[in-house]
Amino acid sequence: MLKIDNLHVRVAGKEILKGLSLEAKAGEVHAIMGPNGAGKSTLGNVLAGREGYEVTAGSVTYNGQDLLALEPEERAAAGVFLAFQYPVEIPGVNNTYFLRAALNAQRKQRGEAELDSMQFLKLVREKLAVLHLKDELLHRAVNEGFSGGEKKRNEIFQLALLEPKLAILDETDSGLDIDALKMVADGVNAMRDPARAFLVITHYQRLLDYIVPDFVHVLADGRIVESGDKTLAHKLEEHGYAWIAGRKLAGAA
Amino acid sequence: MGAALLESLLGDGAALAPAAREAAVAALRRDGLPGARDEAWKYTSLRALEQRRYADGDAAAATRAVDPATFSLPGLDGPRLVFVNGAFRADLSDRCALAGLEIVVLAERPDALAALLADDEPGARSDAFARLNTALVGDGALLRVAAGAQVAAPVHVVFVGASAEVDLAWQARLRVELGEGAALTLVEHHVGAGAHAHLGNLVVDGTLAAHARLDLVQIQDAPEGAPLVRRSTFHVGEAATLSAHTLELGAQTMRHDLRVELAGRGARLRSRGVFALHGRQHADTHLDVRHRARDTACDIAWRGVADQRARGVFHGAITIEAGADGADAQLSNKNLLLSAQAEIDTQPVLEIYADEVKAAHGATVGQLDERALFYLRSRGIPATAARRILVSAFCGAVLGEVAPAGLRERIDALLAARLPLEEGT
Numbered sequence: 001m002l003k004i005d006n007l008h009v010r011v012a013g014k015e016i017l018k019g020l021s022l023e024a025k026a027g028e029v030h031a032i033m034g035p036n037g038a039g040k041s042t043l044g045n046v047l048a049g050r051e052g053y054e055v056t057a058g059s060v061t062y063n064g065q066d067l068l069a070l071e072p073e074e075r076a077a078a079g080v081f082l083a084f085q086y087p088v089e090i091p092g093v094n095n096t097y098f099l100r101a102a103l104n105a106q107r108k109q110r111g112e113a114e115l116d117s118m119q120f121l122k123l124v125r126e127k128l129a130v131l132h133l134k135d136e137l138l139h140r141a142v143n144e145g146f147s148g149g150e151k152k153r154n155e156i157f158q159l160a161l162l163e164p165k166l167a168i169l170d171e172t173d174s175g176l177d178i179d180a181l182k183m184v185a186d187g188v189n190a191m192r193d194p195a196r197a198f199l200v201i202t203h204y205q206r207l208l209d210y211i212v213p214d215f216v217h218v219l220a221d222g223r224i225v226e227s228g229d230k231t232l233a234h235k236l237e238e239h240g241y242a243w244i245a246g247r248k249l250a251g252a253a
Numbered sequence: 254m255g256a257a258l259l260e261s262l263l264g265d266g267a268a269l270a271p272a273a274r275e276a277a278v279a280a281l282r283r284d285g286l287p288g289a290r291d292e293a294w295k296y297t298s299l300r301a302l303e304q305r306r307y308a309d310g311d312a313a314a315a316t317r318a319v320d321p322a323t324f325s326l327p328g329l330d331g332p333r334l335v336f337v338n339g340a341f342r343a344d345l346s347d348r349c350a351l352a353g354l355e356i357v358v359l360a361e362r363p364d365a366l367a368a369l370l371a372d373d374e375p376g377a378r379s380d381a382f383a384r385l386n387t388a389l390v391g392d393g394a395l396l397r398v399a400a401g402a403q404v405a406a407p408v409h410v411v412f413v414g415a416s417a418e419v420d421l422a423w424q425a426r427l428r429v430e431l432g433e434g435a436a437l438t439l440v441e442h443h444v445g446a447g448a449h450a451h452l453g454n455l456v457v458d459g460t461l462a463a464h465a466r467l468d469l470v471q472i473q474d475a476p477e478g479a480p481l482v483r484r485s486t487f488h489v490g491e492a493a494t495l496s497a498h499t500l501e502l503g504a505q506t507m508r509h510d511l512r513v514e515l516a517g518r519g520a521r522l523r524s525r526g527v528f529a530l531h532g533r534q535h536a537d538t539h540l541d542v543r544h545r546a547r548d549t550a551c552d553i554a555w556r557g558v559a560d561q562r563a564r565g566v567f568h569g570a571i572t573i574e575a576g577a578d579g580a581d582a583q584l585s586n587k588n589l590l591l592s593a594q595a596e597i598d599t600q601p602v603l604e605i606y607a608d609e610v611k612a613a614h615g616a617t618v619g620q621l622d623e624r625a626l627f628y629l630r631s632r633g634i635p636a637t638a639a640r641r642i643l644v645s646a647f648c649g650a651v652l653g654e655v656a657p658a659g660l661r662e663r664i665d666a667l668l669a670a671r672l673p674l675e676e677g678t
Contacts, residue, residue: 048631051623076633088628092646098629101642106633141646142628158632 001026001197002067002166007058009039009046016042018222019058024215026165027194031208031233032201034219035241040201041085043219044170047199048082049075062166076102077109079165083155083172090142095154098142099124099161106162127160131187149180156187167191168199173207185210205237218244256285256303258452262389262422264309273370276378277387286381296566296598297508297537302480307422307452309389314340317415319446321345324411326472327659329440331406332356334394337413338451339423341392345411353402353435357395359426365395369428374458374486376512382482386424386456393426396439400432400462407438407470407657412455414479416447423451429459431467431493438468438656443503445476450505457485461493463517468496470655474667475503477532484510491517491546498655499526499538499555500664502671507536515542515549515577525651526555529644529668530563530595537566540584544577544607551581554651557588558644559595560672570602571614577607584614589621589647591640591672641669 002024009017016039024030034040046053047060049072060067067075090098103123104114115123128135133153143151152172159167169188173181188198188211200211208216208230216233218226218241226232226244236244259281286303287294311317314337324335334356335345341358348356359366370387377383398404410427431437441457453475461467467487475481481504489495501507513522528536542551557565571582588597601614621643629639645665655661 048627050627050631071636072627072630073633073635073639076631082631084628084631088622088624090622090625090628090643090646092650093642098632098642101638102629102632102634105635105638109633109635162632 001063003061005059005061007046007060008056009042010054010056011042011052015056016222017046020219020223022217022224024166024197024199026197028215029192029198029200029211029213031213031216032199032219033203033205033216033233033236036203038219039222040203040219041170044082044085044168044201047080047168048072073105074109076162077106081159081162081164081167083152083159083167083169085170085172085174087143087151087155089144089146091144093142095140095142096124096138099138099158102158103162123161127157130190131157131160132183133157148175149177152176152180152184153187156184160187160191165195166197166199168201170201171203173202173204181207182210205233208233220244257306258303259285261306262309262385271367271371273373274388277384280378281381281384281388284381293539297506297535302452302506305420308419309421310391310423311338311340311417311421313417314338315342317417317446319345319413319415323446324413324442324444326409326440326442327663328657329407329409329660331408333409333411334358335411335413336392336425337415337446338417338421339392339425339453341394351404351406353399354404354408354437355397355399357397358392359394360392366391366393366426369395369426374488376486377456377458377484380484382454382508383456383484386426386454390424390426390456393428395428395430396437397430398432398435398437401434402432403436404438407440409440409442411442411444412453414445414449414451414453414475416449417451420450420452422454424454427455427457429457429467431459431461431465433462434464435462436466438470440470440472443473443475443481445479445503448476448478450478450480453479453481455483457483459487461487461489461495463491463493465490465493466496467494468656469498470660471497471499472664472667473501473503473507473509477503477534478505480504480506482508484512486512488514488516489520489522492519493517494521494523496523497525498652499524500652500667501526501528501536501538502667504536505534507534508539509537510539510541512541513543513551515544515551516546518546518548520546520549522551522553524551524553524555525654527557527648527652527668528565528567529558529648529671530565531560531672532563533561534563538568540569542571542582544571544573544580544582546577548579549577551583553584555586556648556651557586557597557599558591558648558672559588559597560591562592562594564595565597567597567599567616568602569600569614571604571612573605573607573610573612575606578609580607580610580612582610582612582614586616588616588618589644590618591621591644641672644672645669
């Protein structure tokens with residue numbers, strides 16, 4: 001589904017990703033762990049198409065398409081979803097209106113019929129039930145005045161509603177207490193599907209106790225330096241990221 | 254004088270009555286139009302406009318084709334007064350009788366027009382466009398609401414600029430008189446029927462007696478080529494309330510002076526407004542609010558949006574006069590520039606000569622939040638639609654309370670239609 005090959009990305013003139021390669025297939029959950037400054041958020045943003053990220057080398061192929069050639073909205077319509085580390089507050093834009101506009105914009109781009117408000121509300125109620133969310137969030141402006149936990153839950157709710165093929169979770173666990181973390185993880189687990197791939201970007205192993213990955217990759221200094229199964233996350237937790245740096249140096253020597 | 258605009262309209266000085274007209278003509282000939290050194294016109298040059306020639310009014314106004322769809326608004330099914338190129342059109346209007354409301358069409362009642370001109374509010378006598386209006390106006394309306402009457406339906410007053418063989422200048426007057434405890438909703442609506450470059454010049458004045466309430470909705474959606482000048486003056490009496498929602502979308506060179514005198518104890522003004530400009534539009538909004546009595550309050554929140562090469566000017570002046578103790582004045586003006594070539598000048602001015610007042614004012618000029626834009630796009634909403642959503646939310650913050658229901662949505666649609674919001678424009 002996703003093939004990232006030797007990706008080099010500059011942000012504000014500084015090289016952040018330095019030859020990152022990664023492959024994810026439908027149905028797989030990949031965790032990407034790494035220390036601060038390794039380029040984790042850059043990876044999420046560049047996949048979603050944020051401006052200001054200059055790809056200087058490498059490629060990203062998504063279902064056979066050159067993902068980097070697409071506008072952010074085209075990527076979304078093609079099934080790419082980024083759960084933001086810092087969801088944006090948009091005063092004056094009602095959450096329900098926003099969600100319907102987003103879903104219908106995607107459907108329109110895919111040549112599917114748009115949902116009318118009755119159909120949309122039915123879908124919303126289904127998804128709320130699956131995620132055990134209250135509909136109170138829907139009546140407010142997008143993320144405005146939401147607590148950290150509410151913002152992240154709103155991201156997961158969007159994920160559930162938009163049903164992407166590739167979901168990228170950018171430090172969705174940051175700033176969450178254990179209850180909120182479990183709720184978010186439950187939401188993600190409910191969305192696991194043989195047709196859907198996840199990239200779970202996180203700093204801490206904690207989230208991976210609840211969202212159990214098929215693969216764990218360590219991102220350090222702009223590259224994947226280590227890949228393994230879920231036990232790699234535990235090793236990292238035990239030894240810290242310095243352990244990876246040490247192994248990397250040993251490997252280079 | 255010398256300016257072609259005035260020469261073309263005033264001609265050789267035909268005998269004019271009543272005396273108010275003669276005085277206005279004499280003052281115009283003496284002072285001409287305001288120049289660049291006039292502080293009130295600092296950001297709006299009349300240089301190009303004053304070189305243009307216009308016919309005085311439209312002799313064929315009665316037969317201009319106007320599709321009623323151009324001015325129909327949801328929720329407005331009460332009285333409607335339609336003026337085409339400044340002249341009343343009975344065939345397009347509906348003077349349905351409502352309890353407590355008297356409607357006078359000025360062209361039908363020269364006595365009422367003469368009385369109105371003789372009783373002009375003093376400020377208008379020193380304003381060049383108000384003088385021009387006084388000198389030439391032949392039509393308009395007088396709305397009178399009896400004491401205690403709550404007029405059951407909004408009154409819709411429409412000014413249509415209709416294409417004609419020549420560019421013409423139209424003048425119109427609107428006077429609103431609310432008796433004690435009276436209440437009225439008035440929608441002042443400017444639209445175009447076909448492209449034209451007519452100069453529109455409207456003078457509105459209103460008086461609110463004690464405990465009266467006027468809900469004013471001003472929707473200015475004139476054609477883009479047309480210059481439009483409006484002067485609205487309101488005198489608000491004891492414990493009376495003026496609530497105004499103003500939307501400035503159209504016209505080429507647009508000037509709107511909204512002058513409010515909070516004259517009686519406890520008089521209140523609530524003003525909400527939006528100007529949304531594109532192309533090479535120029536819109537200059539001047540608010541002049543005077544607190545003249547104790548415990549008066551004004552609450553002003555305006556938002557401006559300028560795209561492409563448009564230029565917006567917002568001048569918000571509040572004066573709290575000596576003796577107006579306990580006054581409360583709030584003014585906020587936030588603006589959004591959608592292109593590097595657009596410009597907005599905002600100037601809040603607060604002058605306080607009283608004690609124990611509460612006053613706050615603030616103004617900002619910024620750009621669309623790129624993070625919000627990306628957030629919307631990352632969810633599949635195309636860039637243009639995303640910009641539209643954000644601009645609409647920005648403006649909607651001050652238009653949220655527009656009544657009746659349905660009108661608010663129409664206003665959103667009018668806004669969306671006026672802003673191209675394409676990237677790179």
